């Protein structure tokens with residue numbers, strides 16, 4: 088396995104509502120993997136903890152607020168893309184303030200875990216769906 092490229096730390100979140108549906112967000116067409124559905128989140132910046140980064144990304148992307156105590160680690164993705172290796176912890180969050188808005192995505196959708204496979208996701212995300220189905 089090639090190891091001469093960077094490992095990128097990206098943090099992501101499955102927001103779960105009272106009906107046990109999960110929020111997914113569609114990546115803009117002009118981006119890498121455009122049109123695919125992902126879990127909200129983004130890159131962890133230097134000197135940020137994963138939880139701080141996730142709280143910041145949820146505010147920037149969805150205009151919602153949450154706290155570290157409301158973020159429960161579920162699993163992680165470790166996947167080799169062509170130009171980087173993605174390491175992506177996935178948290179579950181059931182408590183937040185505000186109504187998610189698609190500030191940086193094309194669309195948002197609340198989906199039952201068993202229906203997540205109907206939505207094309209980045210290849211790194213595919214193994215995560217089974218964990219959500221088990222949890223929910």
Ligand SMILES: Nc1nc2c([nH]c(=O)n2[C@H]2C[C@H](O)[C@@H](COP(=O)(O)OP(=O)(O)OP(=O)(O)O)O2)c(=O)[nH]1
Nearest residue numbers: 097099118119125126127128129130173209211212
């Ligand atoms: N947020 C998120 N990113 C994911 C998921 N699955 C997956 O492979 N990724 C990848 C896509 C991107 O290459 C990277 C996330 O980086 P990002 O969201 O901060 O950056 P981006 O590519 O959208 O764009 P930019 O900020 O670099 O302009 O992780 C996922 O479920 N959620």
